[in-house]
Amino acid sequence: MLQTSRSTPKPSSKMVQRLLGPGLVTGAADDDPSGIATYSQAGAQFGYDLLWTVFLTTPFMIAIQLVSARIGRVTGKGLAANVVELAPRWLVLALIFLLVAANTFNIAADIAAMGESLALVIGGLTHEHALIFASVSILLQVFVPYHRYAPVLKVLTLTLFAYVITALTVNIPWSTALLAAVWPRPTVGANYFLMVVAVLGTTISPYLFFWQASQEVEEMRRSPAHPPLREVAKGGKLELHRIRIDTTVGMIFSNAIAFFIILTTAAVLNANGVTNINSATQAAEALRPLAGNFTFLLFALGIIGTGLLAIPVLAGSAAYGVAEAFGWQATLEAKAPDAIGFYTIIAAATVIGFSLGFTGIDAIHMLVWSAVLNGIVAVPIMAMMMAIVSNKRLMGRFKARSWLVILGWLGTGLMAIAVIALFWSLFA
Template sequence: MSARPESADRTSATLDTAHTGDIVGALGTIRTHEDGRRKSVWQRLRALLVIMGPGLIVMVGDNDAGGVATYTQAGQNYGMALLWTLALLVPVLYVNQEMVVRLGAVTGVGHAKLIFNRFGKFWGAFSVGDLFVVNALTIVTEFIGVDYALSYFGLPTWVSVPLAAVLLFAVVAGGSFRRWERFLFCLVALNVLIFPMALMAHPKPGVIAAGLVPQFPGGLNSTLLLLIVAIVGTTVAPWQLFFQQSNVVDKRITPRWIRYERADLWIGIVVVMLGAIALMSVTAFGLGGTEAAGQFTDAGAVADALREHAGPGVGGLFAILLLDASLIGANAVGLATTYTLGDVLGKRHSLHWKPSQAPMFYVAYAALIGFAAAVVLIPGAPLGLITQGVQALAGVLLPAASVFLVLLCNDKAVLGPWVNSTRQNIVSGAIVWALVLLSLSLTAATLFPDLSTEALQTFFLVGGVIGVLGGLLIAVSRNTAARRAAARTACELGGLDTDQVADLQDERRSLAEQDRMSWRTPALETLSRPVMSPLRRAGLLTLRVYLVVAVVLVVVKVVQLALG
């Protein structure tokens, strides 16, 4: 990596002068000298409106072209029977994204920079290499969505795709974070159309509620597992980790505003879940009982089928929403990639810079968008299968991204008083393990297509027991350490009465909270790198080998589907 760019403060980890200063959002400004204390409801609401953005955009970007295709595929082929997967993903979304919020606000640098600095170039390349490949393919799916959406209204591919590429670059290259965020907010606002669209398909609340019960329609096989992994991959994609952390940094959010960014994240999660349910229900009820039921091919065919069976209004709204989702997704995924490239190369990477001030950032974005658009223009490309395959790849690669995330959030040199608590580690560990089990099950079902539903259920049960035992072991070790620390404190305060001890502990808690609000990561080059134990190194190497195998098998499964 190249040398550290100019920074406003050489004692902090912040890389770029554009990442320090006032918080300039779409809906207002918060000055650098302002603290996070807000007394009135209006003051708190105003602060939330200014801070709001990274969480909302990353979540709505989650319902991108691939998301629209995956959710409508689930509804068209299985009705509302897979709705339970979305409910289980809510805690996954919050836990993963909340960790990157803390990393971004406390460190002031992007996710890739932290991985390279704390784990070295080998593991950094491991993490970022996968991201670049999957992100490039994901942007291809966004242009596939643009093509399908505008084809519905009669616009040919050779016009719609280049036009969208030019628009996306023009929005990013304005050299103004505020203008970019306002444009994204306008696109986000269009998502309100998803609710009348779903209502026009006449959904049945009882059927929707029944979908919250875990079930495997048709039995647990590799085809169903591929779709479940695709739902996970499109709902909790690796690019989201890199985008939100870098966007928090680019918006200049610091620890004193973390609680507002957490609220922003929750708003985004609610929006994305309601949207996903609406997309699943529009095909489940709009196409249920017709010859199109169970015959998903791609999002373009969904729009045509909805026009035929649910009416032109539903089909038209679906095409508009598909276009909107594609533009948001391409913008966010493209920025996640170029933010990461700036981290890796040590170059300016901020929407506050104009193209002449950060040429690498904008040239890379243009090249990425241009590549994805060119792929979609290739005649005869299997666009529907590319979309499903990319979402499944994202689901398979997510455990590796989550492992590095948890390791960084336990790095006290990086996060200081903001490191994960024992509870957070147990929850995040359970999530990572569940993702690994899901990925392993897809691998097993692809290798051994005759595996029965009972065998796969047994696999999940045994894996769950192993996960619970591992969590209990972590909890016991952490509690033991906490008791030892409490014993040392009791010895230090042995000469004080109960009230004095309580007062002293309250004072320490108050000072600790003040320290949390002002604590920022020191310059990364001043920190000693954590020691990589043999066990951790072996675990990461095993994960790397497995991911290579799993990715190959996903490709094999997609090819099998293509060949019928």
């Protein structure tokens, strides 16, 4: 046990720069092109009637991502490495396999959407554009060390403001929209209920858990003066405070963007009778004749920007999970020859995702399979996370407080209900 005291450290410029990091990037990555498609469908099909869902999911999203970040920072290990200590290895490997499969299908849908969006903006062939995006993503992750790549990811979060600006370019009846958000009048029916489930599944996704825990470990490794918190005799509150601010801001930012996407598509598409949207690019294309070229351009460029952010998170979270489960080196700071297994998973997930675009499988089917696999993975992983964060042996004096445990278990229960509903809808 180290005897270093950290009870009264003063905030430094370096700490200010780190204040918004893993939590912000994780939250922004949740609004990937596949998520944009889900939110666009919610707005187009049901207008303002599903705006309330972003308020429902926000506290649970904050809680479960706080748990994820806390596990990484306190233990100094990623989520998979901690889960191995509690669950049978065969179960962990099975869940990791499903995570990798779900992420790969998600990557496929995202890369395809990015290629289609760029083709809509500048012309050209969608597959060639998709190849460029996939290649750039792999090269950046493999050859750019984490301390240089992390700022790039932070900058990419700014592209999501395109959806805030988009909302400001269209005519929105704000009183009607805000009233629907705080006093919803749900349309009772299977389609409505399934869209609620889709929004829940899009907002709370397993890949976000693995990514944020591992990013906290990456941040910790950047400075020898920041050991795992459970190895520190005193203090640690400043780091937990940073995590709370970073995660809370990141998740609120994520759901605020979802709010504006639903708002825009409700005000333009639903209001003009366009209610069937199956992809983010279809939403962008539908906006052009109804809201003008500028609104279309912002929406389409937003798809590309958030895709550049989300693909590394999807591929990286899969690689962290596999590498930690097998005990391989798992860090974006390592050079390629020193972490071959880790970088192989990143490259393989991205390449296979890109290749799926040539199989004729449409993006909707890939998203359905991704949702099903995420559903299988999400609830047991969330339950294990809650067991870890409540475990005195693993967390030491940083065992989670009651409010976080209660909120985390409520979020786990909510996801369990959503998953049951998803399977019922698909197989009933």
